[in-house]
Amino acid sequence: MQGWYPIFKRELAGYFVTPVAYIFIVIFLLLAGVFTFQLGRLFERGQADLRPFFDFLPWLYLFLIPAVSMRLWAEERRGGTIELLLTLPVSQWGAVLGKFLAAWAFTGLALLLTFPLWITVNYLGDPDNGVIVGSYIGGLLMAGGFLAIGSCVSAATKSQVIAFVISLMICLGFLLAGFSPVLDFFKGWAPSWLIEAVSSFSFLSRFDGMGKGVVALRDLVFFGSLIGVFLYGAGIVIEMKKAE
């Protein structure tokens, strides 16, 4: 993991030297507000919780996270800086992890900036803050999962547009894994254990579970290993694509 920390710092600072970070955060907060108050009717529901916000969060992430992850490696490859980065005394895993953690910290920051919503419901009523904390942790884990997928896809291409579209499709697959459009695809030919396995990959079902305030160890293990697998994949893809 040698060298991950300077890379993490450089990447994180990199979001803020260009307008990218500000645009992302503003749009994220704006959409979060629209979804929560307009579509989710937070006030009209008459319940002091953040259910409307967390119901829309996965869909917001589906589009915004691939936009963050698409540049992670595609940009390095297009600009040739990957050769510079990987001939500095850093290990390949250090580079993969440093970049991933910076992106994760950045999206975590954006998520943290939704705290006025939390203040609002606490001001208006008496919400179950345990449920809210669980949902925030769930949101963060989901963002990590999407980012790891995006890292791996970004490593495979020089084109950020392709990275965006393919990451979005894979993330959509994971989001909907427990739902009929995806399961119908497997029904009829796949053995039942496979269908069960596929449905257990569903981000939405897990996120809903955590939204009830239960952050189970198996959810942590699930997201942790998913992130590990995709980052490992990113490392392999980088090694394979170096020669191009």
Next chain:
Amino acid sequence: MIELNSLTKRFGSPSTGILAVDGVTLKVDKGEVLGFLGPNGAGKSTTMKMVTGFLTPTSGSASVCGHDVVKDPIAVKERIGYLPEGAPAYPDMTPESFLSFCAQVRKMGDTTESRIAHVVERVQLSGVLRQPIETLSKGFKRRVGLAQAILHDPEVLILDEPTDGLDPNQKHEVRALIREMAGKKAIVLSTHILEEVEAVCTRAIIIARGRVIADGTPAQLAARSRVHNAVTIAVRGADKDQMVSELKRITGVRDVDHARQDNGLCRATAIAKHGHTIAGEVSALVKARGWGLEELRVEHGRLDEVFRDITQSK
């Protein structure tokens, strides 16, 4: 300091892939400035990428300061300063933040500030330290790349086309910098500019189709030229055809080229046989015939001609 042993790189499958580097064996010692020459696609960059640990060799081995690039890549990368082709750098960083990032990765600690100040002065970057790299001219970008490569005062310096695309003044500066550092380091540089090899390198290697096909000092390589030791003369009062036949009669002369006559001035180039010097005989001939000597020039051979000969013939 650098040792390559049958270093080989194949891209793609064993049967249909491209053999980019084919069994390169060589050694570079401290104090040497090795010029890596070869046509585009000859395998120069690929070889450098393997030495710097970016690409993994298909077979063979490479070691830098005793550390194997595959077994101990971090130790190798710590000891190398590398300027990749085109001097890539992060466009939205400033030279200042970019160099301090490199210093952090290299764990330079307390020496960071003084080393950055030193290299900035060395490559004359102080005027643009706080401008984004993407706004800099090609010359400045190249200097940023060079500054990054020499930041940690590495024992081994690998420069892939360090002067490509620079104007003559900038080329001169970069060459001066390389000459200044020579002696304390082992330096490998690739180039297409043959005068550069003569200007800075103590040794030159020509590589084509992934193989080393010539290895020697620039003077030794130039001596393989057909015109090595050739003598060009311009004289008055001679007849062209007579002069040519008289020149051909000299024992060391293999052939006479470029014979022409205008306004009473006869010119010709006498090509020497391998290992012969003919300047003395030619000048004696001019004197004996009583021709009026206007010009007499000894050629030392031209590297570009040697380069063309040996990279195209095989």
